[in-house]
Amino acid sequence: MSQMFNKDYWSQRYSKNEIGWDAGSITTPIKVYVDQIVDKEIKILIPGAGNAHEAEYLWENGFKNIYILDIVEIPLLNFKKRIPDFPVEQLLLGDFFELKDQFDLIIEQTFLCALQPSFRTQYVNQMQSLLKPTGKIVGVLFDFPLTEQGPPFGGSYEEYFSLFSSIFVVKKLAICENSIKPRAGKEFFIILEKQ
Numbered sequence: 001m002s003q004m005f006n007k008d009y010w011s012q013r014y015s016k017n018e019i020g021w022d023a024g025s026i027t028t029p030i031k032v033y034v035d036q037i038v039d040k041e042i043k044i045l046i047p048g049a050g051n052a053h054e055a056e057y058l059w060e061n062g063f064k065n066i067y068i069l070d071i072v073e074i075p076l077l078n079f080k081k082r083i084p085d086f087p088v089e090q091l092l093l094g095d096f097f098e099l100k101d102q103f104d105l106i107i108e109q110t111f112l113c114a115l116q117p118s119f120r121t122q123y124v125n126q127m128q129s130l131l132k133p134t135g136k137i138v139g140v141l142f143d144f145p146l147t148e149q150g151p152p153f154g155g156s157y158e159e160y161f162s163l164f165s166s167i168f169v170v171k172k173l174a175i176c177e178n179s180i181k182p183r184a185g186k187e188f189f190i191i192l193e194k195q
Contacts, residue, residue, distance in 0.1 A: 013175045026054050026056070026057040027053075027109070027140065027179070027189050028052055028107070028178045028179065029139075029140050029176050029178055029179060029187075029189050030109065030138070030139055030140065031057060032178060033138050033191075034054075034057065034058060034061070034063075036060060036136070037063075037105075040061075040063050040064070041065060041067045041103070042063075042065060042104035042105055043067070043102075043103045043104050043132075044058065044063060044065060044066045044067065044104065044105045044106070044107060045067045045069065045101075045103040045105070045106045045107070045110075045130060046067070046068050046069065046097075046101060046106075046107045046109065047069045047096045047099075047106065047111050047121060048069070048070060048071075048096065048109075048114055048115075049068040049069060049070050049075065049076075049079075049109075050070060050075045050109075051075045051078050051079060052068045052070075052075065052076075052079045054107050054109060054156075055068050055079065055083075055086075056079070056082060056083055059083055059086060063148065065177035066090060067090050067092055067101070067103070068090065068091055068092060069092040069093075069094065069096060069099060070092075070093065071093075071094065071095055071096070072093075073093055076091045076093060078095060079091070089097055091156055096111075096123075096126065097119075097122060097123075097126055099113045099126075101128060101130065102130060102131065102132045102135070103130055103131060103132065103135060104131075104132055104134070104135050104136070105135065105136055105137075105138060106135070106136070106137045106138075106139075107129060107138060107139050107142065108137050108138065108139030108141065108190065109140060110139075110140055110142055110152060110187070112141055112155075112158070112184065113141060113142045113150070113151065113152040113153050113154065113155070114151045114152055114153075115151075115153070116149075116154050117146060117148075121163070121165055124163055124164060124167055124168075125167070126138075128167045128168070128194060131163070131194045132194070133194060134193075134194065135193075135194045136171075136191060136192060136193050136194070137168070137190065137191075137192040138190065138191050138192075139189075140176060140179075140187045140188065140190070141155060141160060141187065141188050141190060142154045142155065142186060142187055142188075143155070143156070143157075143175065143185075143186050143187055143188050144186055146159060157173060157188065160173055160188065161173055164190075164192055167195070168192035168193060168194060169193040169194075169195045170175060170190075170191075170193060171191040171192065171193055172189060172190060172191040173188055173189075173190050173192075174188060174189055175187075175188060175189075176189045177189075
């Protein structure tokens with residue numbers, strides 16, 4: 001198990017407030033997508049959710065079938081303090097690769113980029129197994145050269161397309177036009193459909 005999957009590693013990052021990836025609220029690309037969803041009954045997963053600002057926005061906008069997954073407890077407790085009426089059984093403490101369930105929508109807020117690159121094929125296979133037959137992955141991935149220095153780890157259009165296209169229909173993989181200012185020009189927006 002690499003340090004990227006180590007509970008202690010991530011717990012220390014949260015304990016020391018070394019969470020530079022945390023935007024403090026839902027980011028614009030995901031908010032714009034969520035705002036056009038009509039069916040608020042869909043079952044949604046946010047893996048590697050951290051402080052789960054996306055889930056907070058969804059909850060406040062009438063979505064109740066939301067599941068938040070993280071490998072460490074601190075961000076889940078932070079979320080529960082902010083949203084005390086959120087169902088405890090929908091706060092999932094555990095390893096993404098061990099989750100067994102199915103969802104209509106998985107929101108990807110650079111979770112892939114937090115994982116050691118050697119796990120990317122396993123990530124894609126797990127995402128495929130977690131989606132219902134008509135399910136989608138929607139969200140953002142970082143656009144900067146992939147190196148061994150991270151997390152976060154980056155990637156390119158070619159790398160992401162090659163990774164996803166064998167299992168998913170790539171409906172969108174494009175530079176974000178509505179990123180938050182610190183991430184402008186540094187992230188892709190993705191819509192991937194299970195095939």
